[in-house]
Amino acid sequence: MKNRTIIILLVLITSSFTTSNRVETLIVKEIKKSFDIENFTKESIKITNELNEVLPLKLSETNFFKINNEGSIIGYYYLGSAYGKAAYFDYLVIFNKDLIVSKVKVLTYREDHGGEIKSKRWLKQFNEKSTDKNLKYQEDIVGISGATISVKSMTNDVNKLFKTIGILIKNNQL
């Protein structure tokens, strides 16, 4: 019994030593799966500081990208962080070339409460939503009892992202 406990603990601890490559690998995998492609290149989007200041979510060279495949833009992706009950969680939003959501995934969830929002079924609710929409909690996005804070936080952040993209479109940046 004791040996088994030690082995289980060792497995758990070593499995936690996964590098930050885990996230990068996940992103690449999700993009390939979403567009059914083997290769792609990412390209950051450069905007002026003045424009960045008015955006609800600030863009950087490491959080918003165009996805290129065989010389043309096939989509976009955004990496964000939102706050749960006591910690940030990181998420990925993939858009198609028309800026319709094709996938939302929680990449890292850091607290033991509210992890329900990682559910694939729940996250599917964001699919097919376009950025001109303001998502309403309970109407467009059905909540999960016991994970309300994280649900609202995720919904709010996606709304902010939609607004950000709306402003970029208006300013002919996309």
Next chain:
Amino acid sequence: MKKLSLVLVILFTNLYSYSQDITQNSGQRLLNTNVLNGVTIGGYAQIDYNEPDGSTVGKFDVHRLVLLFAYKFNEKVSFVTEIEYEHVKEVYVEQAYLSYKANESVNILAGLMLVPMGIINEYHEPTTYYGVERPSIDTYIVPTTWREIGIGISGNLDDLSLKYQAYVFNGFKSYAEGEGILRGIDGLRKGRQKGAETVVSSPNFSSKIDYYGISGLRLGLSGYFGQTQTDDTTIEASTIGVSMVGFDARYKYSNLELRGQYIHTILSDTEDYNMLTGKDLGSKMTGFYGEIAYNFNLKGEEKLTPFVRYEKFNTHAETEGSLPKDDSYDRNELFFGLSYKVADGAVFKVDYNLINNAVLDSKTKKQFNAGVGIWF
């Protein structure tokens, strides 16, 4: 007690200084997607007015005031604690545990934690349930706020939309200094050790599985099994066996909210225990409630929600040996009331409560409750 006060002073001084940092950092944090550590503060409070029908006077009470703070050491390690004031003057630590995230679906937790049983014990912030007071089953059958020291694992299985929790906890104390502690009217409630200088004589196992794969629905199955604790292990009759199983369901469809819970508890060896201690502990305790609520959306975040809840519970569902069943422990309660949510974390509540028991020709007791609930 002095020590506790000192700890609290230190905690609050730190809390104050941290809260300053938080306001300064929050803006920066939002800009930075890679913040891995820091302090979170939060809390909840429940302030009640209870007025029983008849000659008894009403009472105002700051029933609970709880301050949460959490510290995140790094990507994987955090500490969560809640300091609770009950009725203004009683101070407890409601939760204090270290969480280590082993991987994306396994957290290792250790310390003073909530036992996952039914809905309210884990989700007890007053803005998350209807009625001024918590459901009565979650007082008499599930002794909320039920917390003990233990170690366990929890996590979410994302493909299956499942949350699992499994712990080894310290159990209820049934016997100390030559006296029995547990009794018929509220079963295990008096036996909670709450992490304060607890006695340990045998481990207890607790587990819960939640399923949330169907839109709007959450189902939970909880189990708790073990033996009570005693300060005198030479007296076998000073402990009893505890097996508690709970099923709960929460469903939201548009503005409609439904909730239900069933708890089934078997207590073994109560005949010997009652003989030893002169107590009247039952051998089976059961209870259920069903609740229906409808949200009317007012302007902005404001919501007006009427609700009805029916509860039926019995701490003497069965008794062992010569102990007669006490019909006054076979209770049912009907609540109807209104919640007026003025902000996401702030609510005004009123309700009216009809309390009955199975005693022949017993009169219905009535109670009016009003209160405020906050959570931030």
